Amino acid sequence: MRSRLRGSAMTLAYERRTISRELTVDVPDQSFTVVIGPNACGKSTLLRALSRLLRPTTGAVLLDGADIHQRPAREIAKTLGLLPQSSVAPDGIGVAELVSRGRYPHQGLLRQWSREDEAVVAESMAATGVADLADRPVAELSGGQRQRVWLAMALAQQTPLLLLDEPTTYLDIAHQIEILDLCARLHEEEGRTLVAVLHDLNQAARYATHLIAMRDGQVVATGPPQTVVTAALVEEVFGLPCRVIDDPETGTPLVVPASRRRTPIGVTA
Structure with missing residues (x-):
């Protein structure tokens, strides 16, 4: 698996709060990689590290084999683009x-x-x-x-690598699909390598060619959606009992949460 972008044995922290230790991640070239996991598991922190916004306290982010922090910012900006989770435009x-x-x-x-x-x-x-x-x-x-x-x-x-931190935030369902379809076209037709953080497991399974599942700052599983998205993994990572079936439109894994059995209102058990 060739990888222009990888994180090697990284410790990622904000001041005194450590998010990840000895974290190693490889992004396959020309993949649509999606990072999944529960809130506060380190997904966005990983993306910040890969995009040069957060410097690992140990380990390194390597772009084409060189430490990303040892290369000029303008040179990196021609290779690696970023859509951050929250951005503030100039007045x-x-x-x-x-x-x-x-x-x-x-x-x-x-x-x-x-x-x-x-x-x-x-x-x-x-x-x-x-x-x-x-x-x-x-x-x-x-x-x-x-x-x-x-x-x-x-x-x-126009960078060959594009990192997207929750690109569907604030969008209604129609615009979410439009944006993810656009990302898929960039990957399939232009050969760009995309890395996105998504919260919707079913969207991740439908669009990704490669998944990285995280929990508590560590990688739990990596690979194609068909091997990563299983009922056992979803319960392990998200604490959600579920069934995983084939999406009737795409054949990709579709997570169906287990039903909560409730006593009807007005009926005593």
């Missing part, structure tokens, strides 16, 4: 201007803004369904609209 900035910032890593003394940049920005806004918002201030948008604008900026960066 007064408009949608098109914010998306255009995804092109900054490609600018330089000898390369200024070009028609190619303009086209990439337009394509990124169209792909995420925000082209009609181009002239709107970001501050006036709904949470779902802002999320799609930030994703458009990440797409405009």
Whole structure:
């Protein structure tokens, strides 16, 4: 399994609070990797480490075999894009201007803004369904609209590796599927390597080619959804009794929570 991006024996911590110890993760090249696990298990912390936002206290994040913290930030930004869990736009900035910032890593003394940049920005806004918002201030948008604008900026960066921390946050179910379909196209048609944190197990199983299941800051299982998403693993990781059946649309694993047997109102046991 070739891996351009990997975390090796990492200890991840915030000040005095340690999240993970001796954590090793490999991201298969040209995969759509999804990280799953319960709240506060270390999923977003892992993504922050892989994206260079959080430096491991021990171990290292390796990009193409080199420590990601030993390489210039602009060089990394041409290879690795990130949609963080929460982002704050500068005051007064408009949608098109914010998306255009995804092109900054490609600018330089000898390369200024070009028609190619303009086209990439337009394509990124169209792909995420925000082209009609181009002239709107970001501050006036709904949470779902802002999320799609930030994703458009990440797409405009045109990196071969793209990390997405809960990309479906604030989105209704229709827009969630649109965004995940877009991610699948980036993986299948353009060969990009994607790593996403998702809370919805069934969406993760439907779209991922590779899953990383975490609990208590450690990796519990990795592999294709068909081998990772089992009733035993779901109960071990999430504490949820369930059945796992084939999704009637895709054949991928579908988690069906066990029924809670309740006594009808007004009936005594």
